Amino acid sequence: MLRYSDLLCREMKARGYEVRVIAPQPFATRVYDRGVVGKWLGYIDKYLIFPLQLRAVARGWDWVHVCDHSNSMYLPHVDAARSSITCHDLLAVEAALQQHSMADVGRRVSLTGRVQQSWIRKHLVKARRVICVSHATERGLRALGADGVIVTIHNPLNRAFAPASADAVQAIRTRAGLAEGEAYLLHVGGNQWYKNRVGVLRIFAELRQRSDFAAMRLVMAGKDWNGEMHAALLALGLGDAVVELKNPSDAEVEALYTGCAAMLFPSLQEGFGWPIIEAQCCGALVVTSDRDPMREIAGETALLIAPADPAAAAAEIALRWSERAVLRAEGMRNAENYTTERLMPKYDEFFRQGAIA
Secondary structure (H helix, E strand, O other): OHHHHHHHHHHHHHOOOOOOOOOOOOOHHHOOOOHHHHHHHHHHHHHHHHHHHHHHHHOOOOOEEEOOHHHHHHHHHOOHHHEEEEEOOOHHHHHHOOOOOHHHHOOOOOHHHHHHHHHHHHHHHHOOEEEEOOHHHHHHHHHOOOOOEEEEOOOOOOOOOOOOOHHHHHHHHHHHOOOOOOOEEEEEEOOOHHHOHHHHHHHHHHHOOOOOOOOOEEEEEEOOOOHHHHHHHHHHOOHHHEEEEEOOOHHHHHHHHHHOOEEEEOOOOOOOOHHHHHHHHOOOOEEEEOOOOHHHHHHHHOEEEOOOOHHHHHHHHHHOHHHHHHHHHHHHHHHHHHOHHHHHHHHHHHHHHHHHO
């Protein structure tokens, strides 16, 4: 969300707007910022002190835009006729409403979590003007009862991604322990339930049974593996065929995209799906879920699979593997739709229409 607010700030300034970013600052947490006490003092900073600051600052500005839907509780502290909010996803809200199975979420949302998400939902649904980052998110918001002015503006890339140099690709291959000429599939993501990282392992295990993929390895870039992933790796007998690459830099991710045989992104759900566009910018073949918003973002330029059915997913990948060169080229063209040059004028129009209304 910080990258998103930085992008809006930078790009709107470039278009002649005067912009100021305001966010909660530590006051109560200066006294103590650890453990449960620090957590509750942080709530004082966010929910008691910051709204007062926001009220004072907002009076001097023509428009206030809240960059993260999880901060919807700040909307009552600004003029409703001169404010808006971006909704990135409804994953936490829907989890609190138990719209996802326990098998997916992995654990029940706590009572405080449910209260917080109810608070977020209440003010988000009442917002007069909302930007959603995908049509899938917009549909979900309307299903919750929102009836304000809601538009979808896809996320612009928050940094330039492009095919990495041969030296950069070789450097990340060396860090990953890949042998000369050894092909690899790539997954980029964290351990959130919807990222389906165990599903990635299962799909890879199915692919390894096919001759075109038997010698490939899988590089999983992102957060440390959790216990479930380690157990799945052992149960599937994948051994050192899978590489854990912890917290790569942006430049290293760019090189990983550039050098991979394909990027596996079988998410169960997303708000948008950044890695799809990032990978396509680098010329990678994207394999992603035949679900929205993934298919909305990738269109027909990715290889779409059933994310919860590893055998069917592997079969579809193998069936269409010969199309990979065409899909790569189409993917790079698709990524051109997500530049700031294409998408920031829509923000300009959204804010101007709000100011006129």
